[in-house]
Amino acid sequence: MKRLTIFGAVLLGAAAAACGDSSTASTSAPSTVAATTATATTPVIQDGGTLRGAMPDNPDYLDTGLSYATSGWEILEATGDGLLRFKAAAGAAGGTIVPDLATDMPIVSADGLTYAFTMHSGVRFSPPISREVLPSDIKFAIERLFRIDSGGVGFYSGIVGADAYATSRKGGISGIVADDTARTITFKLTVKDGTFLDYLAIPFAFAVPVGTPDKDVSTIDAWRVATGPYMITTYTPKRQIVLVRNPSFVQWTPETPNGHLDRIELQIGVDPERAVDLTSAGQLDWYMEAVATDRLAQLKATEGSRVHVYPRNNITYFALNHRKPPFDKLAVRQALNLAVDRSALVKLFGGQGTATENLLPPSIGASYVAHTLYPYDLARAKALVASSGTAGMTVQVWSHNVDPAPKAAEYVASVLTSLGYHAVVKTLDESVYWDTISTQKGDPQVAFVQFDQDYPEAQDFLDIQLNGERIADVGNQVHSNVNVKALNAQIDAARALEPGPTRDAAWAAIDLAMMRDDAPWVPFMNRTLPKFTSEQLQGLVFNGTYYELFPSMYLAR
Numbered sequence: 379m380k381r382l383t384i385f386g387a388v389l390l391g392a393a394a395a396a397c398g399d400s401s402t403a404s405t406s407a408p409s410t411v412a413a414t415t416a417t418a419t420t421p422v423i424q425d426g427g428t429l430r431g432a433m434p435d436n437p438d439y440l441d442t443g444l445s446y447a448t449s450g451w452e453i454l455e456a457t458g459d460g461l462l463r464f465k466a467a468a469g470a471a472g473g474t475i476v477p478d479l480a481t482d483m484p485i486v487s488a489d490g491l492t493y494a495f496t497m498h499s500g501v502r503f504s505p506p507i508s509r510e511v512l513p514s515d516i517k518f519a520i521e522r523l524f525r526i527d528s529g530g531v532g533f534y535s536g537i538v539g540a541d542a543y544a545t546s547r548k549g550g551i552s553g554i555v556a557d558d559t560a561r562t563i564t565f566k567l568t569v570k571d572g573t574f575l576d577y578l579a580i581p582f583a584f585a586v587p588v589g590t591p592d593k594d595v596s597t598i599d600a601w602r603v604a605t606g607p608y609m610i611t612t613y614t615p616k617r618q619i620v621l622v623r624n625p626s627f628v629q630w631t632p633e634t635p636n637g638h639l640d641r642i643e644l645q646i647g648v649d650p651e652r653a654v655d656l657t658s659a660g661q662l663d664w665y666m667e668a669v670a671t672d673r674l675a676q677l678k679a680t681e682g683s684r685v686h687v688y689p690r691n692n693i694t695y696f697a698l699n700h701r702k703p704p705f706d707k708l709a710v711r712q713a714l715n716l717a718v719d720r721s722a723l724v725k726l727f728g729g730q731g732t733a734t735e736n737l738l739p740p741s742i743g744a745s746y747v748a749h750t751l752y753p754y755d756l757a758r759a760k761a762l763v764a765s766s767g768t769a770g771m772t773v774q775v776w777s778h779n780v781d782p783a784p785k786a787a788e789y790v791a792s793v794l795t796s797l798g799y800h801a802v803v804k805t806l807d808e809s810v811y812w813d814t815i816s817t818q819k820g821d822p823q824v825a826f827v828q829f830d831q832d833y834p835e836a837q838d839f840l841d842i843q844l845n846g847e848r849i850a851d852v853g854n855q856v857h858s859n860v861n862v863k864a865l866n867a868q869i870d871a872a873r874a875l876e877p878g879p880t881r882d883a884a885w886a887a888i889d890l891a892m893m894r895d896d897a898p899w900v901p902f903m904n905r906t907l908p909k910f911t912s913e914q915l916q917g918l919v920f921n922g923t924y925y926e927l928f929p930s931m932y933l934a935r
Contacts, residue, residue, distance in 0.1 A: 694827070
């Protein structure tokens with residue numbers, strides 16, 4: 379989840395983690411190249427062909443206003459565009475913000491509250507809309523988030539008039555002024571926000587045609603339109619997604635490459651074990667999820683050149699619901715943190731990550747400072763439970779159904795049983811899991827969560843998931859329902875700081891304070907993403923926000 383993941387990581391230095399950087403990175407975006415010769419180490423780059431891909435289940439959505447999972451963002455990056463984007467590159471360069479639909483980076487007022495953009499002309503929506511993209515389409519897209527209860531509204535609530543619009547849903551957001559004739563759009567903020575440009579580079583802010591219905595358009599062909607090099611022609615849930623070249627696309631910036639493939643076919647319903655078998659047999663080029671945990675070691679030994687291990691800005695954890703017994707008691711939350719053997723959980727994931735008890739991932743940069751508040755101590759954990767008076771309660775541990783998440787949930791249930799609780803596991807289909815746990819109606823006591831960056835900055839992890847001011851009935855990313863006013867205030871203060879050492883130190887202090895004084899989660903792993911591909915598939919670029927970039931891929935023949 380993005381990102382919950384099913385969510386993006388990139389190995390960043392401290393400078394890149396601050397983001398909002400408009401400088402030119404050393405790694406340029408891929409371009410369309412027709413090569414005529416190749417050596418054994420230089421594959422022939424050819425346009426054309428069909429990528430045979432697969433995924434275990436439906437993406438959460440194929441609607442930019444609703445998708446919050448990596449599976450959705452990976453597809454939507456190939457079809458959509460915003461004013462800005464993260465550079466089509468891997469590593470630290472992939473955290474650089476560059477203009478997309480905007481002609482340049484914005485003009486920012488001296489007080490840091492106003493951002494003014496000019497948009498390219500000639501960029502068109504795909505059929506059946508087939509008209510020019512206008513500034514009003516960006517304004518409409520952001521306002522639509524509030525009308526459809528999007529999980530992304532929190533990114534844009536700092537725009538002047540957004541809170542009023544969230545309540546009335548009438549009259550538009552006054553702090554967004556779009557002028558289609560002049561091709562300009564201006565944003566006015568209520569307070570300074572050092573990561574506002576990041577928000578404009580994620581799919582929630584991608585252009586959507588004015589008039590798009592205020593409902594999920596994932597399966598509505600007439601409104602599931604594109605601006606990027608690819609468009610989705612087929613989406614049959616539980617069966618298939620097909621992307622083809624967008625006939626309206628004309629490249630307007632090298633940061634938005636043309637793409638090499640003619641067609642991308644994604645089969646839905648293939649589990650990780652089957653994906654390895656199909657790829658080994660030459661029937662599959664690419665799989666959306668990680669290699670099956672029990673197959674990775676063998677594949678590395680026998681197919682090393684076809685195994686790609688990506689670093690992710692990821693935190694994988696179990697959220698503990700502060701509003702439901704027994705986790706409304708700090709002693710119980712601390713007890714479970716002490717009783718979980720994090721190394722055992724990492725083994726369940728096939729060693730595809732490293733153990734942690736931090737809220738931030740180490741690849742976020744200087745905001746990460748490791749702490750060890752909860753060394754494994756079952757005796758101390760049992761004593762804390764005894765002091766809480768909650769032993770004997772029934773506890774339900776939620777998970778989705780894609781391995782190894784259910785095994786991790788079973789492990790945590792066994793730990794809770796050892797602490798004196800009646801623990802059971804509830805497993806949901808992954809296609810509905812993230813939406814369900816993101817509602818107050820769903821409201822699990824304990825929930826498996828993996829979160830990958832929306833953008834490469836510590837705020838994305840601590841503010842989005844742990845600021846009680848962001849608790850919502852629908853699209854709620856604060857799965858633990860933590861709402862500590864003092865900690866909320868610390869988060870708000872850190873958000874207003876300029877990127878740099880002071881801001882990094884503030885986030886590191888919040889990470890420590892939250893785990894010490896509140897223990898909202900049981901964080902246990904920072905995941906990697908190992909992939910196994912066909913021999914023909916080349917041009918793999920893993921971006922920390924968008925994940926693998928379809929427009930960069932090609933088939934060497």
